[in-house]
Amino acid sequence: MLRTLLDRLATTLPALAGVVVVSFLLTRVLPGDTAAYFAGPAATPQAIAQIRTELGLDRPLPEQFARYVADLARGDLGRSLTTGQPVTADLGARLPASAELTLFGLVLSLLVAIPLGVAAALRQGSLVDHACRIVATAGVSLPVFFTGLLLVYAFYFVLGWAPAPLGRLDAFASPPPTRTGFFLLDSLIAGDLETFRAALGQIALPGLTLAIFALAPIARITRAAMLAVLAADFVRTARAAGLSSRRVVVTYALRNAMLPVVTTLGMVFSFLLGANVLVEKVFAWPGVGSYAVEALIASDFAPVQGFVLAMALLYTVLNLAIDLAYGLIDPRVRATA
Amino acid sequence: MSATGSPALATDRPRSGISATLSHAASVVAGNPVTGFAFALLLGLVACAAFGPSLVPYDPLASDTSAALQAPSLAHPFGTDQLGRDILSRVVVAARLDLAIAVFSVALVFVAGGLAGIMAGFFGGWTDRIVGRLADTIMAFPLFVLAMGIVAALGNTVGNIVLATAIINFPLYARLARAEAAQRRNAGFVLAARLTGNTDLRIVLTSILPNILPIMMVQMSLTMGYAILNAAGLSFIGLGVRPPTPEWGIMVAEGASFIVSGEWWIALFPGLALMLAVFCFNLIGDGLRDIVDPQRRT
Numbered sequence: 001m002l003r004t005l006l007d008r009l010a011t012t013l014p015a016l017a018g019v020v021v022v023s024f025l026l027t028r029v030l031p032g033d034t035a036a037y038f039a040g041p042a043a044t045p046q047a048i049a050q051i052r053t054e055l056g057l058d059r060p061l062p063e064q065f066a067r068y069v070a071d072l073a074r075g076d077l078g079r080s081l082t083t084g085q086p087v088t089a090d091l092g093a094r095l096p097a098s099a100e101l102t103l104f105g106l107v108l109s110l111l112v113a114i115p116l117g118v119a120a121a122l123r124q125g126s127l128v129d130h131a132c133r134i135v136a137t138a139g140v141s142l143p144v145f146f147t148g149l150l151l152v153y154a155f156y157f158v159l160g161w162a163p164a165p166l167g168r169l170d171a172f173a174s175p176p177p178t179r180t181g182f183f184l185l186d187s188l189i190a191g192d193l194e195t196f197r198a199a200l201g202q203i204a205l206p207g208l209t210l211a212i213f214a215l216a217p218i219a220r221i222t223r224a225a226m227l228a229v230l231a232a233d234f235v236r237t238a239r240a241a242g243l244s245s246r247r248v249v250v251t252y253a254l255r256n257a258m259l260p261v262v263t264t265l266g267m268v269f270s271f272l273l274g275a276n277v278l279v280e281k282v283f284a285w286p287g288v289g290s291y292a293v294e295a296l297i298a299s300d301f302a303p304v305q306g307f308v309l310a311m312a313l314l315y316t317v318l319n320l321a322i323d324l325a326y327g328l329i330d331p332r333v334r335a336t337a
Numbered sequence: 338m339s340a341t342g343s344p345a346l347a348t349d350r351p352r353s354g355i356s357a358t359l360s361h362a363a364s365v366v367a368g369n370p371v372t373g374f375a376f377a378l379l380l381g382l383v384a385c386a387a388f389g390p391s392l393v394p395y396d397p398l399a400s401d402t403s404a405a406l407q408a409p410s411l412a413h414p415f416g417t418d419q420l421g422r423d424i425l426s427r428v429v430v431a432a433r434l435d436l437a438i439a440v441f442s443v444a445l446v447f448v449a450g451g452l453a454g455i456m457a458g459f460f461g462g463w464t465d466r467i468v469g470r471l472a473d474t475i476m477a478f479p480l481f482v483l484a485m486g487i488v489a490a491l492g493n494t495v496g497n498i499v500l501a502t503a504i505i506n507f508p509l510y511a512r513l514a515r516a517e518a519a520q521r522r523n524a525g526f527v528l529a530a531r532l533t534g535n536t537d538l539r540i541v542l543t544s545i546l547p548n549i550l551p552i553m554m555v556q557m558s559l560t561m562g563y564a565i566l567n568a569a570g571l572s573f574i575g576l577g578v579r580p581p582t583p584e585w586g587i588m589v590a591e592g593a594s595f596i597v598s599g600e601w602w603i604a605l606f607p608g609l610a611l612m613l614a615v616f617c618f619n620l621i622g623d624g625l626r627d628i629v630d631p632q633r634r635t
Contacts, residue, residue, distance in 0.1 A: 018474030022483075026490040141616040143566055145573050146589055146608035153596050164597060274481025278570055282593060293574045296489055308486035312478045 008323050015316055023309040024068050027301075028061075077309065078302035082295060087306035091288055095310075096181025097168055098280065098287030102272050104184070104203055105210025105279075113215050114261070117222025118254065121230060132219050139216025144275040148209040148282035155205060163201050165283040173198050206283040213275050214268050221264040225257035232256075258329055262322055269318050273311050362628050372624030378617040385432035393426035397583045406595070409602055416602035418591065420581075424602060427583040428610050434584050435614065438495065439564040442502035443557050450507045451553055454514025459522055459541055468515065472508035480505040484567060488576045498577035502564050513556055517549040551629040559622035562615035569611050585611040 035052035043051070052058055056067050071077075077087035120132035148165075155162040163170055168183055176186035176195050183199035229235060230253055238248045277289035284290065288307055295303035385392070395413075401421035409416040415424035457468035475483065487501040521527055521544075530540045569586030571577050578584040580591065585607040592604025 014470070015473060015477040018470070019477050022474060022478070023486070026486050137616075137619065141562065141612050141619055143569055143573075143586075143589070143608065143611050143615070145570065145593075146604070146611065149589065149593055149596050149604050149608065153599075153601050157597060157599050157601075270476075270479045271481075273479035274484075274570075277481065277485065278573060281574055292485065296485070297575050301489060304486065304489045308478070308482055308489075311482045315479050316477055 004327055005324065008320055011323075012316055012320050015319075016313075019309070019312040019316065020069065020072065021065075023305060023312065024065055026308065027068070027305050028064070072309075077306035080295065080303045081300040082298050082303075087303050090291060090303065091306055091310050094286060094288045094291050097285060098276055098289060100182040100184065101203060101206055101279070101285055101287060102210065102276055104207040106214060106268070106272060108207055109211035109214040109218060112211065113218035114222050116215075117219045118226050118249070118257075120219070120223045121226030122249065124227070129223075132223055136216045136220040136223075139212060139219075142212065144209060144213045145278040145282050147212050148206065148279055151205050151209055152282070162205050163198075165205065167284050167286050168202050169195070169198055170202070206279050206285055209279050209282070210272060210275060214272055217264055217268055217271070218261065222257065222261055225260040226253060229253045229257045255329065259326065262325055262329060266319050266322050269315060273315060358628070371620055372627075375617050375620035375624060378613065379621060382432055382436065382614055382617060385429045386436045387433075389430045389433055393423070393429050395423035395426040397422065397427040397430040398581055406600055406603075408600075415606040416600075418588075418603045419595065422581075424588075424606050427588060428585070428606050431583040431585050431588065431607065432610070432614075434495075434578065434582065435565055435569065435586075435611070438499055438502070438568045439561050442499045442506070442564050442568070443561050445499065446503040446506045446510050446560075447553065447557055449503065450510025451514045453507075454511035454516075455518045455541055455545055455549070457511065458515040458518025458520075459537070459545060461519070461522075465515070468511055472511045475505065476508045481567060481570060484571060485574070485576065488571060493576055495577050498568050498571050501571070502567050505567070506560050506564065509560065510553070510556060514549060514553065517552060518545050521545055521548060555622055555626045555629055558618055558625050562618035562622070565611065565615050565618070585614075 035048050035057050056064055059067075075088050077091070079085065080087050080090055083090055116128070116132050116135065120126075120129040123129060152162070152165050156164060169175055173195060176183060176190045176192055176199075179186050179189050184196060184203065187193070187196040187199055235248060235253055238252050239245070243252075276287065277293060279285065280287045280289035281293050288310065292304050292307035295301070295307075390397075399422065401417075403421065404413070404417050405419055405421040407413055407417045407421075413423050413425065415428060418424055418427075453468045453471075457465040478486075484498075484501040484505050487504060488497045491497040491500065518541075527540060527544050530544050535543075568577070569584075569589070572584055572586035573590045575590070578587050580587060588607035589604045589611070592600070592602075592607070595601075595603050
């Protein structure tokens with residue numbers, strides 16, 4: 001297992017190097033004077049010159065790159081002009097909010113999409129199958145920020161079921177003591193059901209928005225994978241051997257069909273991390289996405305670049321995790337690795 | 338397989354091939370009313386984009402504070418926004434900018450990604466490695482986040498939105514073109530062209546390119562919807578398009594703050610237009626795929 005892990009780690013190194021080079025390039029192609037941008041609009045020429053020296057922008061490019069990598073290794077992504085804090089600290093403080101939202105949305109959509117896809121594959125041409133197709137087509141056409149706004153209108157303004165779309169908890173509630181940073185888990189650990197309910201109410205709509213967004217690709221690939229597996233010889237053999245259809249579907253077919261689904265999760269994560277930014281803006285969710293958007297509007301570039309890099313690193317790690325999960329699901333992958 | 342599956346481009350009988358494809362297309366559209374509907378929708382969108390400013394009842398930029406925040410009525414079928422601007426006029430006029438961003442970015446990546454992919458597939462070796470590494474590096478980012486970073490770094494303009502959208506679509510086009518070109522690198526007609534003394538460039542342009550064009554066109558239609566969504570998402574968070582320019586994404590963003598107080602029409606109509614446009618391109622993409630490559634029909 002350790003050997004597999006090391007092998008996989010080695011394959012992610014080129015991707016990692018690419019990410020670092022691209023984010024370095026993104027910090028250097030700012031139009032006009034990078035130092036002037038980082039100094040802010042009200043800076044004096046002396047301050048700009050000082051920042052240029054501080055940032056090492058007067059040095060040759062390879063040396064700048066070396067310094068950039070060295071800063072990265074120390075976790076230094078620069079300082080935000082708007083919050084005055086190091087970008088790493090800001091991102092770290094806001095990451096749990098984004099992670100909780102993304103995971104909540106993903107789990108919600110997996111819970112719906114996989115049974116839906118399986119049912120659609122088992123009963124081809126039935127009502128469920130058509131429902132699956134409609135979900136898959138409509139899901140890719142819906143702009144995620146628009147879905148969010150429709151849900152807010154329906155569930156907050158018209159029905160009054162959901163709280164105002166203003167962050168993780170309303171202003172009067174106090175957050176639970178921090179253990180995991182996830183309000184849902186922390187409130188449960190603290191045994192505070194009131195806070196749990198409040199946090200659940202707040203996360204329901206943004207989570208649902210993300211779930212609807214992720215539903216389409218997962219349902220579509222589950223259906224296709226199940227169809228392929230159900231037509232395979234080993235399923236026919238299992239049926240011929242007289243196994244119950246529940247056992248054939250769940251134990252044999254589903255486990256094999258999960259491989260393409262897990263592969264698709266990589267793509268789904270790419271979409272989700274982007275959609276997260278839009279959903280956080282709609283619901284005033286205090287995560288890394290809205291942090292980056294606020295910084296963008298204020299022309300505060302260090303946080304934006306830090307955010308892009310952090311998301312790319314996170315995405316690389318997620319892809320690595322997916323690769324490893326692949327090995328857990330499919331023993332053949334482990335054997336050949 | 339798909340080389341013979343695209344009769345329009347079989348070089349020996351081009352005329353009959355084209356008419357065969359047209360009649361095949363007609364039968365596909367007739368047999369699949371959804372595709373016909375999508376084409377009608379596309380015509381409507383293109384008409385809005387082409388003639389929008391002369392079709393609409395009001396000036397999309399003219400504000401009239403006495404008529405601010407009015408619900409849909411006969412005078413304003415889509416209502417008015419916080420400055421009293423007519424939303425119907427703004428939605429229709431916005432079609433031009435939204436479609437232009439999508440068309441230009443897709444055309445850009447079609448040329449750049451398509452050529453890079455063909456070169457990679459045809460020549461292999463170093464070209465292949467460089468293009469592959471480039472595509473992998475782009476794919477290592479969550480794509481919308483990368484687009485944000487590119488627009489933030491290059492400058493907050495519509496042109497950079499087009500560029501960023503093209504860049505994040507690059508891997509898709511390059512990989513597809515690479516796979517299709519590599520498949521044909523040693524095909525009989527390529528060997529024949531080489532034997533008769535054609536240069537590599539000529540083989541790529543006259544033998545390989547026309548053969549993979551149909552599948553690339555399908556890709557274009559399918560990514561068009563994604564390009565519209567991506568550009569609208571960027572302008573929703575305040576990148577690229579600036580107010581008061583009518584554009585669907587920014588109009589939804591402007592309407593977002595009024596949703597909680599019940600003024601639903603400001604965000605709803607531009608959002609619906611956005612959805613319809615994306616839906617239209619996705620349907621057409623599926624329809625085109627059925628025409629070009631019936632075996633991949635799902």
